[in-house]
Amino acid sequence: MAKKNRNRRPTPQELDPLIHERLRLGILSALAVEEAISFTELRDLLRTTDGNLSVQARKLELAGYVTCEKRFEARKPKSTYRLSPEGRAALESYLETLHDLLPDLREARGTAALKAGLRPAHSPG
Numbered sequence: 001m002a003k004k005n006r007n008r009r010p011t012p013q014e015l016d017p018l019i020h021e022r023l024r025l026g027i028l029s030a031l032a033v034e035e036a037i038s039f040t041e042l043r044d045l046l047r048t049t050d051g052n053l054s055v056q057a058r059k060l061e062l063a064g065y066v067t068c069e070k071r072f073e074a075r076k077p078k079s080t081y082r083l084s085p086e087g088r089a090a091l092e093s094y095l096e097t098l099h100d101l102l103p104d105l106r107e108a109r110g111t112a113a114l115k116a117g118l119r120p121a122h123s124p125g
Contacts, residue, residue, distance in 0.1 A: 010097050018063055019094045023048060023056045028091045031066060031083035039079040057081060065090055 019025055026046045030037055037045070043053045060066040065087030069080045083091070 010101050012101065014097050015101070016090060016094045016097075018059065018065070019090060021056065023052060024060055025094075027053075027057055027060060027081070028065065028083065028087060031081060032088065032091055036080050036082050039081070042081060060087065063087075063090075 019028060023046060027042060030042060030045055039050075039053065039057075042057070043050060046053065057066065057068065061068050063086075064084055067082045067084050069082070071078055071080075
């Protein structure tokens with residue numbers, strides 16, 4: 001995998017469009033901190049509908065970003081999602097690109113305060 005040029009700020013077009021959608025980003029973010037999450041837990045956590053979660057999770061599954069294990073528990077279907085190694089790498093790359101795309105907010109606030117003739121607030125440490 002090629003190293004990114006750190007001397008250049010990325011453009012918004014470099015953000016992975018598959019991850020950039022709100023619900024898919026939510027799915028990947030939830031799976032980044034939990035080893036496995038059931039469909040119902042994801043639906044409730046992300047406050048979405050069954051249909052919307054199903055469509056968006058399937059897109060991530062087709063891309064290889066998540067895996068889905070389907071089984072029956074007490075005669076009821078249960079789907080459990082996990083973040084794949086490819087999904088973790090894609091999310092980390094997305095977050096790195098987003099970080100590089102955004103300005104340093106403390107620096108930006110200080111510059112804005114100086115332009116307004118105010119003294120920038122300093123945070124401890």
